[in-house]
Amino acid sequence: xxxxxxxxxxxxxxxxxxxxxxTRILAEVSDHLDDAIAxxxxxxxxxxxxxxxxxDAFGSPVALASQFNAQAxxxxxxxxxxxxxxxxxxxxxxxxxAATTHARSATPTNATLATQISFFAAVLAFQIAVVxxxxxxxxxxxxxxxxxxRGADRQVVRQCTxxxxxxxxxxAAGWATTLGLEFNRFAGPHRATVVVGGVVxxxxxxxxxxxxxxxxxxxxxxxxxxxxxxxxLFGLGERAIxxxxxxxxxxxxVVAGLSxxxxxxxAETTVAGALPYGVIQAAxxxxxxxxxxxxxxxxxxxxxxTSR
Amino acid sequence: xxxxxLKGHLDPLVLAILEDGPAHGYxxxxxxxxxxxxxxxxxxxxxxxxxxxxxxxxxxxxxxxVMSGRERRVYRLSARGHAALRERRTNWTxxxxxxxxxxxLSPA
Numbered sequence: 001x002x003x004x005x006x007x008x009x010x011x012x013x014x015x016x017x018x019x020x021x022x023t024r025i026l027a028e029v030s031d032h033l034d035d036a037i038a039x040x041x042x043x044x045x046x047x048x049x050x051x052x053x054x055x056d057a058f059g060s061p062v063a064l065a066s067q068f069n070a071q072a073x074x075x076x077x078x079x080x081x082x083x084x085x086x087x088x089x090x091x092x093x094x095x096x097x098a099a100t101t102h103a104r105s106a107t108p109t110n111a112t113l114a115t116q117i118s119f120f121a122a123v124l125a126f127q128i129a130v131v132x133x134x135x136x137x138x139x140x141x142x143x144x145x146x147x148x149x150r151g152a153d154r155q156v157v158r159q160c161t162x163x164x165x166x167x168x169x170x171x172a173a174g175w176a177t178t179l180g181l182e183f184n185r186f187a188g189p190h191r192a193t194v195v196v197g198g199v200v201x202x203x204x205x206x207x208x209x210x211x212x213x214x215x216x217x218x219x220x221x222x223x224x225x226x227x228x229x230x231x232x233l234f235g236l237g238e239r240a241i242x243x244x245x246x247x248x249x250x251x252x253x254v255v256a257g258l259s260x261x262x263x264x265x266x267a268e269t270t271v272a273g274a275l276p277y278g279v280i281q282a283a284x285x286x287x288x289x290x291x292x293x294x295x296x297x298x299x300x301x302x303x304x305x306t307s308r
Numbered sequence: 309x310x311x312x313x314l315k316g317h318l319d320p321l322v323l324a325i326l327e328d329g330p331a332h333g334y335x336x337x338x339x340x341x342x343x344x345x346x347x348x349x350x351x352x353x354x355x356x357x358x359x360x361x362x363x364x365x366x367x368x369x370x371x372x373x374v375m376s377g378r379e380r381r382v383y384r385l386s387a388r389g390h391a392a393l394r395e396r397r398t399n400w401t402x403x404x405x406x407x408x409x410x411x412x413l414s415p416a
Binding site for chain 2: 029
């Protein structure tokens with residue numbers, strides 16, 4: 001194996017880009033090195049000397065791959081929140097189809113504890129998916145015009161999207177479990193609709209998680225090019241996140257307070273009976289903010305933990 | 309001068325070289341070195357991420373064609389690239405003139 005072969009082989013292994021882009025990059029690099037070697041040999045250098053000089057002048061494969069990876073990562077970063085958004089819509093649509101059927105055909109008996117737990121867990125997970133998805137989309141939009149940018153920015157988008165799709169998977173599984181537990185209560189003709197709704201939810205969540213796994217966001221590759229300024233409108237979400245970071249207590253209290261009444265209205269007909277649902281919803285918002293806030297960029301990480 | 313000092317300036321330099329006519333990557337980096345009197349001595353590989361970035365932004369186009377007896381990917385400036393280059397020249401003239409004034413390198 002020649003020095004050139006080793007270089008190409010290392011570059012190939014470090015590139016995290018699509019197959020077509022990789023082929024094109026490798027062809028261009030090979031052509032360039034051929035030209036450089038030919039030029040050096042015309043000036044009197046021997047082949048090995050010319051190859052070694054051409055590689056020195058070309059630069060390290062690690063740095064080159066990092067620049068291409070950062071560009072590919074920026075494109076993947078822009079796509080990721082929208083994949084999560086489409087999957088969220090599909091999961092929600094599947095649930096609405098199944099739930100509408102349920103409302104028409106269920107017998108008016110109380111739901112079992114298992115059904116209540118799976119349904120409520122799914123609702124909470126779906127809320128996490130929405131919040132994380134909005135955080136990911138806000139960051140991606142604020143970096144829309146950058147060709148590559150900082151790896152740390154892409155890392156935040158990836159983190160938010162992974163949390164969003166993971167929560168979406170839990171929501172789909174929770175709702176599917178709810179439907180499965182209640183399956184006997186559906187009239188015969190409606191069962192097919194419930195199955196279709198469940199399958200749509202699970203497939204959408206599964207496809208989203210698989211797509212996220214394949215997207216090369218490449219957070220550890222930085223590019224040396226300058227970044228473009230974001231358009232003012234594209235930075236709105238980022239400014240809202242900035243407000244939440246500056247006023248965490250106020251933001252958390254307002255969201256917890258606003259989210260409690262809808263949870264109560266869906267759960268029971270009496271205020272006393274519905275109160276536990278409102279309290280659980282509000283407490284979950286607070287817990288979610290405390291536990292997931294730093295990962296979503298909504299809260300500064302714990303100082304004591306980060307300083308260690 | 310290395311790639312760090314050229315950060316943010318490489319794109320207009322490449323566009324300016326392509327203004328003279330289509331060229332492949334090796335010819336562009338050679339031309340950059342030559343026209344800068346050897347001052348811009350970048351790692352040659354640096355040119356390719358820049359070219360890919362410019363192509364995605366629509367300022368250059370590329371296709372494989374035979375040049376100097378061999379098939380290679382040849383880049384050329386697009387209409388948008390010409391406009392972008394004009395804008396970068398105007399911005400650079402204003403910027404460099406302001407810096408020169410502040411540094412006392414030219415009469416105010």
